[in-house]
Amino acid sequence: METNAISRRNFLRVSGLAGTALCLGFYFPANAKNEQLISATGAEHGFDFNAWMRIDTNGKVTLTDHRAEMGQGSFQSIPQIIAEELEVDLKDISVVFAQGNPDKFGSQITGGSSTIRGSYKKLLKLSATAREMLITAAANKWNVPAAECYAESGHVIHRPSGKKLNYGDLVTDASKLSPPADIKLKEISQYKLIRKPLQRLDTPMKTNGEAIFGLDKKLPGMLYASVERNPRLRGKLKSFDASAAMKVPGVKNVFKIQMMVFNTTRDGVVVIANSTWAAMQGRKALKVDWDESGFEHVNTADIYKQHEELLQKEEGLSFKKQGDPDDILAKSANKIDVIYQTPYQAHAAMEPLNCVAHYQNDKIEIWGPIQAPDWVQGDISSKFKMPKEKVIVNMTFLGGGFGRKAFLDYTHEAVAISKEIGGPVQVIWSREDDVKQGPYRAGISYRAQGAIENGEISAVKFKMAGQNIDHWNTDKRGTANNSTTEGFLKPYYDSIKNISFADVPYEMPLPNMWWRSVYASTNGFGYESFINELAVLGGQDQLDFRRKYLRDERCQRLIDRMEEVSGWKSRKKNEGFGVAITECFDSTVGQIVKVSRREDGKVKIDKVWAVMDCGWYVNPDIIKAQVEGSVVMALGAATIHEITFKDGLVEQNNFYDYLMPRMSDIPPVEVHIMENTADAGGVGEPGLPPFAPALTDAIFDLTGKRIRKLPFKLSEV
Known part of the structure; x- marks a missing residue:
């Protein structure tokens, strides 16, 4: 609190x-x-x-x-x-x-x-x-x-x-x-x-079934709903034919619905039935005609091409600047200018979205896997003109959230459906609904420019281009993304005298929102990858390079621990070691990744060492589990899955084409916790951002190949 x-x-x-x-x-x-x-x-x-x-x-x-x-x-x-x-x-x-x-x-x-x-x-x-x-x-x-x-x-x-x-x-x-x-x-x-x-x-x-998740909640007289939603955020409903759906045993009703998605609405057709199965089968029998005209139907390749053009042409909105990096970069002969790119990602929580709602004239009650019950209460009160104290929001256990279940669309939709049918209803999203509807972690591109003089960083300039969550939530157009520097360690500002960050605004009609570690998950790849490239440009060891610029005591101790547990100084031939250190939510995490060649010549990940400084903490096993889970999620985002768009439609559907890491993909992860008396930092998210830059740095160390675009396939390195 x-x-x-x-x-x-x-x-x-x-x-x-x-x-x-x-x-x-x-x-x-x-x-x-x-x-x-x-x-x-x-x-x-x-x-x-x-x-x-x-x-x-x-x-x-x-x-x-x-x-x-x-x-x-x-x-x-x-x-x-x-x-x-x-x-x-x-x-x-x-x-x-x-x-x-x-x-x-x-x-x-x-x-x-x-x-x-x-x-x-x-x-x-x-x-x-x-x-x-x-x-x-x-x-x-x-x-x-x-x-x-x-x-x-x-x-x-x-x-x-x-x-x-x-x-x-x-x-x-x-x-x-x-x-x-x-x-x-x-x-x-x-x-x-x-x-x-x-x-x-x-x-x-x-494990024994006692815990109540959203799908477990049942109310007397409750019906079930499955919704065929427009596959495009801005698309509208022309018409639908429910005759075949109404013939499915158990189907009670079919009607149009709209749910709020940020500051716009998404049209859908609801099938109401006496069971989840009947509702889903009735939905499959629907014939729906969507109006998809009047707005751009984007492709993934076009998004990143537009990013690159903007990063080359626009200076963007300044977020932070000290010194004069532009002047130094213009004069320097020993410099690099590169672009990093990260993909759109789905949340893909194991438990798909669901919500039980009961709209009554004098109160509204909701049950479900909800990350932000206070937000839901305020949102429903506002949208349905019900006094806030009459909106009762009950949390169940969540089968994963990663930010998606803090959104307000699925709870609003459930209440709207309950109001329409005049009774309690459980709305269940399929895995395909979850993957194809979003919102997503936005794909971001970064232009990084830097110069080395006499073995020292003389200037660094970062620009990012990608969708801004703030532009959905609030009217903040005209101001830089307030997460432009998220993930970047603050001690760098004391040692790099000429540095700047800017946000190049990029608008796209694709719903985007928080994802585990938010912008640190993408910023970390761009910023820490570039620190590694600057170290190589200066002919210096990547970990020693950080030691020189991260001068505060906690960072120095963290680096010492990373070096100690990984055997960084005793690396052998034919082994690739990579490093990255990021900070978010008041915790700093350093990771070292080791890779090597398999007998068939393909790259494999041998081990990950993670050192977390989260200050005061409670349970080391929980911390280790959260860091291990973060590494698994980061591995998937870096090497296995992404959301892509063709003609404005999401190409992925389910786990058969939005693949998850398998047990055989996961390397050993060794987690170490720094002991100190500092205030508590976060644990659930900070373990994710450093993995991708550490992995690509290790691959460079082994192969000499620099990877600047995610995701990539380990089998093709």
């Missing part, structure tokens, strides 16, 4: 919710009185309490997770934080999803690797506060000094006598106390749970 630093004035404790319990949470200064609230429910103060943590009379702890769990591990890491300072056993903690409500929970978007880094300090303080209140309650019962008592495994123990009370026996008394003003948190060296590779609490429920 992105709130002010916790204090007695924005900390709240409440008793009386769901029976006698100790409930603790936060309130937000924007919608609370400037005083500490103490009451049975807080209702008489006009305040709706968020109740982040509840300790019941049976000693069990319930946490309310205000963000989505889509595989990143928040159902483990948040309890691990709470259990550490509260001194309870993880088995006594259960987690429930919060409903969408920014007034209660602040930002609920699961993105930008923000779940832990945005909340951990408050959660530690909240848990320690509860522990101290329970200790005080026990000390009062025994009429002993609180300093003689300590907490352990959900009990308060009196050290001299050995007397013990369960938290459940203390919650009523504790709920009547004022929260202590000063709480001392544990030192990292005192942690018993945090920074330990504990098994995830959600693994059993996700």
